[in-house]
Amino acid sequence: MTDKSPLDIQTPPERDDDGFExxxxxxxxxxxxxxxxxxxxxxxxxxxxxxxDIADVIxxxxxxxxxxxxxxxSGEIDGEILSEIDESIRDEVIEQLPxxxxxxxxxxxxxxxxxxxxxxxxxxxxxxxxxALDATDRAAVQQSLTYPEYSAGRLMQSExxxxxxxxxxxxxxxxxxxxxxxxxxxxxxILVDPRRHPIGYVAxxxxxxxxxxxxxxxxxxxSFRTISALAEEGDVAYVFNQYHLxxxxxxxxxxxxVGVITIDDAMAVLDExxxxxxxxxxxxxxxxxxxxxxxxxxxxxLPWLVINLFTASLSALVISQFxxxxxxxxxxxxxxxIVASTGGIAGTQSLAVAVRALATRxxxxxxxxxxxxxxxxxxxLNGAGLALILGLAGTLIFGDPRLGLxxxxxxxxxxxxxxxxxxxxxxxxxxxxxxxxxxxGTFVTTMTDVMGFFAFLGLATVILL
Amino acid sequence: MTDKSPLDIQTPPERDDDGFExxxxxxxxxxxxxxxxxxxxxxxxxxxxxxxDIADVIxxxxxxxxxxxxxxxSGEIDGEILSEIDESIRDEVIEQLPxxxxxxxxxxxxxxxxxxxxxxxxxxxxxxxxxALDATDRAAVQQSLTYPEYSAGRLMQSExxxxxxxxxxxxxxxxxxxxxxxxxxxxxxILVDPRRHPIGYVAxxxxxxxxxxxxxxxxxxxSFRTISALAEEGDVAYVFNQYHLxxxxxxxxxxxxVGVITIDDAMAVLDExxxxxxxxxxxxxxxxxxxxxxxxxxxxxLPWLVINLFTASLSALVISQFxxxxxxxxxxxxxxxIVASTGGIAGTQSLAVAVRALATRxxxxxxxxxxxxxxxxxxxLNGAGLALILGLAGTLIFGDPRLGLxxxxxxxxxxxxxxxxxxxxxxxxxxxxxxxxxxxGTFVTTMTDVMGFFAFLGLATVILL
Numbered sequence: 001m002t003d004k005s006p007l008d009i010q011t012p013p014e015r016d017d018d019g020f021e022x023x024x025x026x027x028x029x030x031x032x033x034x035x036x037x038x039x040x041x042x043x044x045x046x047x048x049x050x051x052x053d054i055a056d057v058i059x060x061x062x063x064x065x066x067x068x069x070x071x072x073x074s075g076e077i078d079g080e081i082l083s084e085i086d087e088s089i090r091d092e093v094i095e096q097l098p099x100x101x102x103x104x105x106x107x108x109x110x111x112x113x114x115x116x117x118x119x120x121x122x123x124x125x126x127x128x129x130x131x132a133l134d135a136t137d138r139a140a141v142q143q144s145l146t147y148p149e150y151s152a153g154r155l156m157q158s159e160x161x162x163x164x165x166x167x168x169x170x171x172x173x174x175x176x177x178x179x180x181x182x183x184x185x186x187x188x189x190i191l192v193d194p195r196r197h198p199i200g201y202v203a204x205x206x207x208x209x210x211x212x213x214x215x216x217x218x219x220x221x222x223s224f225r226t227i228s229a230l231a232e233e234g235d236v237a238y239v240f241n242q243y244h245l246x247x248x249x250x251x252x253x254x255x256x257x258v259g260v261i262t263i264d265d266a267m268a269v270l271d272e273x274x275x276x277x278x279x280x281x282x283x284x285x286x287x288x289x290x291x292x293x294x295x296x297x298x299x300x301x302l303p304w305l306v307i308n309l310f311t312a313s314l315s316a317l318v319i320s321q322f323x324x325x326x327x328x329x330x331x332x333x334x335x336x337x338i339v340a341s342t343g344g345i346a347g348t349q350s351l352a353v354a355v356r357a358l359a360t361r362x363x364x365x366x367x368x369x370x371x372x373x374x375x376x377x378x379x380x381l382n383g384a385g386l387a388l389i390l391g392l393a394g395t396l397i398f399g400d401p402r403l404g405l406x407x408x409x410x411x412x413x414x415x416x417x418x419x420x421x422x423x424x425x426x427x428x429x430x431x432x433x434x435x436x437x438x439x440x441g442t443f444v445t446t447m448t449d450v451m452g453f454f455a456f457l458g459l460a461t462v463i464l465l
Numbered sequence: 466m467t468d469k470s471p472l473d474i475q476t477p478p479e480r481d482d483d484g485f486e487x488x489x490x491x492x493x494x495x496x497x498x499x500x501x502x503x504x505x506x507x508x509x510x511x512x513x514x515x516x517x518d519i520a521d522v523i524x525x526x527x528x529x530x531x532x533x534x535x536x537x538x539s540g541e542i543d544g545e546i547l548s549e550i551d552e553s554i555r556d557e558v559i560e561q562l563p564x565x566x567x568x569x570x571x572x573x574x575x576x577x578x579x580x581x582x583x584x585x586x587x588x589x590x591x592x593x594x595x596x597a598l599d600a601t602d603r604a605a606v607q608q609s610l611t612y613p614e615y616s617a618g619r620l621m622q623s624e625x626x627x628x629x630x631x632x633x634x635x636x637x638x639x640x641x642x643x644x645x646x647x648x649x650x651x652x653x654x655i656l657v658d659p660r661r662h663p664i665g666y667v668a669x670x671x672x673x674x675x676x677x678x679x680x681x682x683x684x685x686x687x688s689f690r691t692i693s694a695l696a697e698e699g700d701v702a703y704v705f706n707q708y709h710l711x712x713x714x715x716x717x718x719x720x721x722x723v724g725v726i727t728i729d730d731a732m733a734v735l736d737e738x739x740x741x742x743x744x745x746x747x748x749x750x751x752x753x754x755x756x757x758x759x760x761x762x763x764x765x766x767l768p769w770l771v772i773n774l775f776t777a778s779l780s781a782l783v784i785s786q787f788x789x790x791x792x793x794x795x796x797x798x799x800x801x802x803i804v805a806s807t808g809g810i811a812g813t814q815s816l817a818v819a820v821r822a823l824a825t826r827x828x829x830x831x832x833x834x835x836x837x838x839x840x841x842x843x844x845x846l847n848g849a850g851l852a853l854i855l856g857l858a859g860t861l862i863f864g865d866p867r868l869g870l871x872x873x874x875x876x877x878x879x880x881x882x883x884x885x886x887x888x889x890x891x892x893x894x895x896x897x898x899x900x901x902x903x904x905x906g907t908f909v910t911t912m913t914d915v916m917g918f919f920a921f922l923g924l925a926t927v928i929l930l
Contacts, residue, residue, distance in 0.1 A: 027831040050688075052707050060832045161670075176674040186670045187652055187711070204669035205626075205651045209641040223515075241736060242517050244729040246652070246711070264709040267732050271706060274739040275821055278746070282817030283810055290827040294842025301814045302847055308810045309851060312803040319799035326791070326798050333791050333798040334784035337805070338777040341914060344809075345748055345773045348906060349766045352747030356740060362755040366492040367525045377759025382767055386774060441813060441906075449806060 051080030079108030088289035103132035153229035156259030159183035170212030240266035311446035322457035340452030343414035350422020379419025383412035516545030544573030553754035568597035618694035621724030624648035635677030705731035776911035787922035805917030808879035815887025844884025848877035
């Protein structure tokens with residue numbers, strides 16, 4: 001009855017001493033079995049594993065080894081494994097699957113997983129996969145596909161358990177007992193009126209613990225809320241996280257029930273959105289995957305590097321205006337990166353906090369002014385503190401209090417620019433309806449570089465020469 | 466029966482045109498009601514709102530306004546609101562709550578929420594809160610507190626629904642119907658042997674759809690796995706996300722059932738871990754909150770800024786070794802930040818990808834070597850591409866192909882350093898058992914700054930002078 005995979009977490013030291021993934025020796029054995037073409041050994045190793053873990057194994061194999069793996073194992077790929085395989089290698093895997101294995105796998109999958117599988121496919125390939133489904137399932141998938149990408153409609157599964165609002169607990173239980181078809185996982189019975197408008201839902205725990213003659217409509221949960229099929233998936237994840245929902249009914253424009261979203265899908269969306277934030281902030285395409293090769297990786301990162309080449313030329317242009325100053329006192333060339341780079345760190349700090357707060361909706365119109373003023377205050381305070389340290393150090397090392405003054409003043413100016421830039425850039429992007437993380441560090445560090453060099457060299461020209 | 470809060474997401478344009486949070490005008494009205502001391506108006510506005518949204522409102526008020534809010538509303542604070550209030554202002558809120566309101570709120574809360582509330586409190590304050598609980602609940606909270614911070618034992622709730630493995634569906638349903646006490650939310654009945662070892666669980670949907678005479682042990686789910694009370698909460702979140710669990714039994718060292726963790730708690734942990742990653746990478750204390758004032762904010766960010774002051778001095782030291790070179794050709798001072806900053810971007814890209822992949826366990830010992838080689842390859846490719854652009858531009862603008870050569874070569878060297886540093890620093894931290902995100906950008910950008918300046922000025926000295 002239990003399915004304790006080798007990756008199960010039973011005890012805290014389930015990781016290796018080096019902190020890496022559990023049981024790397026198992027992965028090594030799988031790799032060896034593939035290399036030697038030992039089909040039986042491979043099947044025996046994978047047999048106790050969860051589909052999600054098998055999908056991870058497939059993702060981690062080197063591309064050539066992966067093809068060998070599929071030669072041996074493609075007959076065993078089921079719906080669970082297929083729905084867990086990362087998009088980056090999914091096409092590759094599907095190509096190697098025998099037609100009938102693929103058809104069986106697709107038939108096993110929930111409609112939301114099928115949607116996820118086929119939504120990025122070309123029409124002929126998509127049609128071939130949909131042909132494997134029975135008519136009802138195919139219609140459900142096709143309906144989902146009519147909703148925009150990244151909408152609740154794409155995320156929902158159409159398998160829903162409903163009951164008329166006038167039923168009693170006993171009627172509901174009898175219905176569930178006699179129903180041939182039920183989704184694999186469901187946590188609520190959704191109450192609908194005769195026109196299929198959802199009007200509440202009853203948690204299964206509540207249903208089970210109530211008397212048979214209790215009316216379903218009296219057992220509805222407070223947390224009930226419906227989600228528009230057109231809602232953005234990010235909003236869906238927010239609502240699940242904010243209100244601790246387990247599942248939520250999805251409705252069309254006429255408020256009619258079309259599906260249900262469960263929390264595991266919302267959790268996956270939350271995870272993806274975080275990935276987007278962290279990668280975009282760092283200037284990396286959020287299409288990047290651990291299984292990508294060097295050429296793909298290089299191509300994904302090149303755009304922001306080239307952009308930075310141009311923005312960094314701005315810094316060079318600013319510095320070149322002060323060549324006479326640098327010629328007069330060449331130590332300035334050595335000192336100028338200190339002011340600029342400390343500004344870069346402060347800008348990155350402010351930016352990361354703002355992007356995260358916008359993502360969690362902790363930052364919004366109601367408190368934007370206060371947060372901007374807070375950043376201004378923090379920038380002034382840290383600017384003053386850093387100016388004191390750097391100014392004193394500069395004075396002592398170079399024996400010139402005027403150089404200390406230049407360093408200190410430039411630091412204050414740049415810390416303020418960094419703090420404000422870090423919060424105003426993402427707020428502005430957000431106001432324009434763009435992803436605040438799209439700014440990436442490049443915008444803000446260009447700002448702090450340019451301003452750092454300009455303030456430092458400009459003040460040096462005025463005060464020192 | 467339904468509780469459609471004003472923040473409900475019914476239709477996609479539920480956000481403002483500016484992309485900010487829903488219904489800011491409602492927040493403005495709440496603020497106005499507080500300012501004018503209109504208790505009834507305030508209650509009327511908050512009455513339809515979910516506790517999580519009320520907690521958000523409290524967090525977003527300016528500190529002075531928050532005290533006024535609590536003067537008016539503290540009598541209405543219930544367990545739901547209290548458990549949703551951010552830690553950063555929780556002490557402040559609790560101080561203003563009348564004793565009996567606090568006691569009532571705590572009694573309403575699940576044991577995991579009480580643990581979360583009291584775990585950071587001093588002993589006398591904690592004792593006062595625990596005194597409000599009845600003996601069973603108090604014992605449950607105290608047991609949880611014996612487990613380490615950030616462990617599954619702290620995350621679990623002790624309210625568990627169990628059944629002996631030999632029961633039938635009918636016996637289980639009769640038991641649930643007659644049981645006075647049941648948790649608010651539960652999704653599985655955990656099957657235990659006579660010594661309270663969990664041996665499987667039955668989803669409620671399965672229970673409901675089975676015949677009364679079916680044996681529970683035949684209905685157990687494949688996804689069953691137990692979690693050690695000592696497991697780290699990050700591992701718990703991983704297991705829930707990886708295996709799409711909804712709830713999981715928690716066991717002590719003797720494999721005895723001590724509690725249950727539900728997916729909403731795991732989702733919250735996942736969210737916190739993401740926050741830690743994004744903030745730590747940017748060099749911000751993960752204790753930072755949107756409600757912090759400027760002084761707290763400045764203090765949280767100062768450490769990495771001061772560290773950067775020292776690491777940036779390394780760059781200054783490197784540059785100062787080449788003062789003769791710069792004096793000979795002052796244009797070098799203007800050009801040197803281009804190589805350094807493009808390296809900084811590349812290092813940040815590589816770092817963010819590695820930190821994220823380590824967090825999702827997509828990067829581990831089994832593929833570390835391949836990923837490092839991938840980064841090396843990508844660094845060489847992008848280095849070559851950027852070198853070509855920058856080298857040509859330098860040659861054309863300054864009319865000196867040797868300057869173009871210096872720019873290009875320095876760029877290649879620094880891109881390789883950046884790509885390798887970005888992945889090796891977090892891998893090393895991880896190997897040492899530290900959080901890979903602790904590196905923050907500062908380490909890597911110092912590396913790329915120092916190497917960028919050194920390669921550029923060193924090559925210039927050799928080739929140009």
